Amino acid sequence: MINNDKLKTRDVIWKLSDLYHDTSDPTIATDIAACEQEAARLNQEFSGRLEAVGSSQLHELVNGLETVATRLGKLATFAYLNFATQTANPEAGAFLQKIREAASRIGRDTIFFELQWNGLAENIATEHLQAPELAHYQHYLTSMRRYAAHLLSQTEETLLLEIAPVGRGSWTNLFDKVMGHLKFGVGQRSEEEVLADLYSPDREVRRIAAEEMTNGLRSQSHILSHIFNTILADKMIEDRLRRYESWIGSMNLYNELTDDTVEVLIKAATARYDIAARYYRLKRELLGLDELFDYDRYAPLPHLPDTVTDWDQCRATVLKAFGNFSPQLSEIAEKFFTKNWIHAPVEDNKRGGAFAHPCIPEAHPYIMVNYTGNSRDVSTVAHELGHGVHQYLAADQGYFNSNTPLVLAETASVFAELLVFNDQLRDLADPAAQKAFVCNKLESIFATVFRQLAMNRFEDRIHNARKTAGELSTEEFSRHWLETQQEMFGDSVTLTDNYGIWWSYIPHFLNSPGYVYSYAFGELLVLALYKLYQQDGTDFVPKYITLLAAGGSQSPYELLRPFGVDLNDPEFWHGGLEIIDAMLRSVEA
Numbered sequence: 062m063i064n065n066d067k068l069k070t071r072d073v074i075w076k077l078s079d080l081y082h083d084t085s086d087p088t089i090a091t092d093i094a095a096c097e098q099e100a101a102r103l104n105q106e107f108s109g110r111l112e113a114v115g116s117s118q119l120h121e122l123v124n125g126l127e128t129v130a131t132r133l134g135k136l137a138t139f140a141y142l143n144f145a146t147q148t149a150n151p152e153a154g155a156f157l158q159k160i161r162e163a164a165s166r167i168g169r170d171t172i173f174f175e176l177q178w179n180g181l182a183e184n185i186a187t188e189h190l191q192a193p194e195l196a197h198y199q200h201y202l203t204s205m206r207r208y209a210a211h212l213l214s215q216t217e218e219t220l221l222l223e224i225a226p227v228g229r230g231s232w233t234n235l236f237d238k239v240m241g242h243l244k245f246g247v248g249q250r251s252e253e254e255v256l257a258d259l260y261s262p263d264r265e266v267r268r269i270a271a272e273e274m275t276n277g278l279r280s281q282s283h284i285l286s287h288i289f290n291t292i293l294a295d296k297m298i299e300d301r302l303r304r305y306e307s308w309i310g311s312m313n314l315y316n317e318l319t320d321d322t323v324e325v326l327i328k329a330a331t332a333r334y335d336i337a338a339r340y341y342r343l344k345r346e347l348l349g350l351d352e353l354f355d356y357d358r359y360a361p362l363p364h365l366p367d368t369v370t371d372w373d374q375c376r377a378t379v380l381k382a383f384g385n386f387s388p389q390l391s392e393i394a395e396k397f398f399t400k401n402w403i404h405a406p407v408e409d410n411k412r413g414g415a416f417a418h419p420c421i422p423e424a425h426p427y428i429m430v431n432y433t434g435n436s437r438d439v440s441t442v443a444h445e446l447g448h449g450v451h452q453y454l455a456a457d458q459g460y461f462n463s464n465t466p467l468v469l470a471e472t473a474s475v476f477a478e479l480l481v482f483n484d485q486l487r488d489l490a491d492p493a494a495q496k497a498f499v500c501n502k503l504e505s506i507f508a509t510v511f512r513q514l515a516m517n518r519f520e521d522r523i524h525n526a527r528k529t530a531g532e533l534s535t536e537e538f539s540r541h542w543l544e545t546q547q548e549m550f551g552d553s554v555t556l557t558d559n560y561g562i563w564w565s566y567i568p569h570f571l572n573s574p575g576y577v578y579s580y581a582f583g584e585l586l587v588l589a590l591y592k593l594y595q596q597d598g599t600d601f602v603p604k605y606i607t608l609l610a611a612g613g614s615q616s617p618y619e620l621l622r623p624f625g626v627d628l629n630d631p632e633f634w635h636g637g638l639e640i641i642d643a644m645l646r647s648v649e650a
Contacts, residue, residue, distance in 0.1 A: 063254055065406040068434045069372040073405035075427050080139040080420070084156045089136065093163050096132050099125060100170035108173040111181060116192035123198050123461075126171055131421050131460040133167065136160050138420045142404075142427055148241030149410040157234065161226045168222045176218060178202065179209035200614050201461045207314060211303040221299075229295050233571045236288050239281055240566060241410050246273035252413040252566065253431040259359045260435055262367070271356035275559040278566055285565040286535045292571050293527040308524035312575030316466045317616045322628045323578060329634035330514050330581055334549050336642055337511045340503055341553035343649060347500075353553065355560040359504070365497035366489070369434040372405060379443045382484035383450075383477070387602050393450045397428060402449070405432040414568070415441050417448030417474075422456035422463055440478050440505060447477025455612030463612040467576060469620060471583025472590070473609055475509065479591055496648055503648070506584060506641055513580040515549040520570060520577070538564055585637030586626070592640065593624060 065071040081089055103125050107114065114122070140160040144153045178186070186206065190199055212218065245255045246269070255277075258270030278285065296308065305311050313323050345353040347362055361367060370378070376398050384391035397403050402425055404411075415430040426449045432438050451473035455463040482502050489495045522541040526533055533541075539561030547556055569576050594601040604623055611620055618628060627633055 062248075062250070063257075063407040063433050065408075067371070068369070068406075068432060070405040070407075070432050073372055073403055073432075074401065075142065075404040075429075076401035077139060077142055077427075079424055080135055080142075084143065084152070089139075092132050092136060093167075096129050096163075096167050097170075099129050100167045103129075104170040104173060108177070111174075111177040112185065116189050116194045119189055120194045120198070122174065123195070123202070126174055127459065127461050129167065129171060131423065133164050134421045134460060135424065137164060138418055138424075138427070142418065142429075144237075145412045145429060146404060146408065147410055148237050148412055154234065154238065158226065158231075161230055165222050165225045168225075169219050172218050172222060173215060175205060175208070176212055176215050179206050179212055197459070198461065200616070204317060204616070207317075211305060211311070211314070213302060217302075229292055229571075232288050232291050232295075233568070236285070236568065236571055237412055239284055239288075240568075241412060243277050243281060245277040246270075251407065251409065251411075252277075253407050253433065256413075257433045257435065259356060260361060260437065262361050264357065264360070267356045267360060268354075271557075271559060274566075275562055278562045282535045282562060282565065286533070286538060288571065289523075289538065289565070290527065290532045292574070293524060293533075296524065296574055297528050308521070308528070309575045312467075312573070316468045316579065317618075318466075318468065318628070325629055325631050326582055326585070326634055327514060327517065327578065329631050330510055330585070330638065331518070331548075333638045333642070334511060334551065336638070336645055337507050337549055338551035338553040339649070340500075340507065340645055341550060343645075344500070345553070352555055355554060355556050358554060362497040362500050364491065364493040365501055366436070366494055370436070370439055371434060372432065375432070375434075375439050375442055378439055378485065379446060379477075379481055382443070382481040383446075385484060386480050387606065389606065390450055393453050394446045396425070396453075397446060397449055400425070402426065403428045403430070405430050407431045407433060413566075415445050417445045417452065419452040419455075419463065422458075422460055425456075426452040436501065437505075440481060443477045443481040444474040447474035450477070451609045454606065454610040457610065458612040458614050462614040465613045466617055467573075467579040468582040468586075469608075469613075469617050471579050472586055475580075475583045475587040476590065476605075478505070479587060499644060499648055503641070503644055506644075509584040510581045510638075510641070511549050513577040515545050516567070516570075517575075517578045517581075518548065519545040519564060520575065524574070535562070585634055586621075588637040588640045589626065589633065590624060592636075 103122060107118075107122050111119075137160055140157040144150075144157045147153045181189075186202075189195055190203060195202065213221070240252060243252065244250060245252065250273075252274075255270050255274050258266050261267050261270070300308060300311065303311070307320070309323065310320065313320050316323075341353055341358070344360075344362065345351075345357075348357065348360055350357065380391050380395055380398075383394050404427070411431065412429070413431060416428070418427045418429075420426055428442075428445045428449050430438065430441055430445060432442070448470065451465065451470065452463070455465060457463075482498075482505075486495060486498055486502075489498055519542055522545060523533060523538060526537070526541070542564040543556050543561050546560075550556070564570070590601075590605070594605070608620055608623075621628070
């Protein structure tokens with residue numbers, strides 16, 4: 062069992078009172094009412110009149126909409142974070158649903174703007190976009206028009222908003238509840254505790270953990286398969302209504318990337334699955350095993366430091382690495398520790414995994430981790446703090462412009478991991494320990510690049526299969542999962558039948574279909590940026606901070622232009638993959 066007292070995480074609890082005191086805070090009702098009133102006023106004053114308003118009036122409208130969206134963002138953040146640590150609490154679940162329904166209700170009055178702005182003639186829209194009054198919102202308004210071909214009528218959009226509270230969000234909520242309630246094995250342990258055992262040096266401990274995880278997931282497979290099928294169908298229907306040619310099209314558009322850019326990334330990385338297969342063949346030899354099974358993938362290598370890192374040590378390690386790169390980034394990251402913006406202990410009914418939530422610019426981001434003290438968790442804290450620092454810096458752009466496309470959102474997090482890794486590597490004196498530590502980092506990179514793209518290939522299969530063949534059985538999901546995972550591992554890892562059900566615990570497939578390639582994008586981009594940092598030294602730092610502070614105020618192509626990055630050039634992606642290959646060659650030697 063995880064000992065939160067020994068890890069010093071017992072009191073590392075986020076202070077949600079920075080948003081609201083509790084769910085009965087009267088300010089909640091006041092904020093909902095203010096949103097309703099302002100949304101109704103904007104609708105009455107501007108709906109149907111967009112063609113006639115001047116740029117100053119349009120600025121007033123967009124500013125008012127941003128005010129409403131910011132208040133709703135604050136409410137939604139509080140409701141979700143309150144629920145995330147107590148998924149079995151019916152009151153927390155009911156409050157989250159209440160806020161979602163309020164947002165849906167208010168959205169009926171504001172939906173007109175996106176529809177009518179996208180319906181404006183090009184010459185009128187261009188005139189507004191060139192007006193100095195709207196300079197701050199230029200990218201927001203320009204990028205909004207990229208959805209023009211995929212919007213429905215106002216009546217249809219309003220209907221979709223009406224039923225949204227019982228749509229995908231409700232099903233992902235059910236998934237969180239199922240996984241939050243689920244206990245594994247005879248010890249009735251949490252998901253995080255069981256998964257932590259996969260990193261044990263004892264093979265029998267790993268095998269039992271994998272079996273317990275499998276049995277727990279199988280016990281809920283009828284529910285999990287139904288949730289997946291429902292969300293696949295929901296997306297299939299929405300994609301058809303909105304005229305997206307492929308299941309990934311809406312995610313690419315959200316990321317402000319062309320389909321060609323994403324295709325270049327996927328082809329380049331999946332063509333180098335041989336790197337992963339070579340590594341796991343090497344790992345099998347280093348572990349002295351005749352055969353490497355799926356539950357052996359995370360086994361620690363000989364000489365890998367296995368000390369438990371308590372929260373204070375983790376904090377010092379991460380802040381030191383950040384500070385060596387930029388004192389400014391370290392100072393921002395320290396706020397998360399000193400101001401109670403983090404929730405760290407492993408607790409019953411707490412959501413698994415980790416995340417950083419940007420909240421709203423007027424407040425601050427929050428971070429959730431399930432800290433167990435291993436080296437992987439130190440890296441996770443660095444990852445989420447990278448997100449948090451990025452979100453903190455981007456806050457000056459305002460609510461509409463601070464929302465960074467997912468592919469760049471992962472850049473700061475992966476860069477933060479790399480800073481900590483290189484700092485820790487320098488502190489290791491033993492060459493054998495250094496080699497094992499590099500191998501550990503390679504496994505982290507494989508999880509971010511090759512595993513995420515293997516999961517993207519799984520998503521591609523199940524979305525297309527749901528569209529052409531109807532509902533998928535649990536066995537069909539498992540077949541697609543095993544086949545796409547085996548493509549990555551080749552003959553280096555034997556995937557057991559038990560592993561076939563492990564698609565069913567991954568929330569990204571439900572919360573953000575198509576999201577996972579963003580990790581590979583971010584990792585390979587970071588490797589290229591870190592190489593620039595090694596070349597340019599301190600001259601690189603201000604350009605990097607400027608990139609983070611820009612948030613989502615420009616497209617990824619524009620934001621990366623100062624670094625000389627061409628996202629459509631296969632050689633750019635091959636450059637990142639070559640760095641991974643070189644790391645592997647260094648340990649193969």
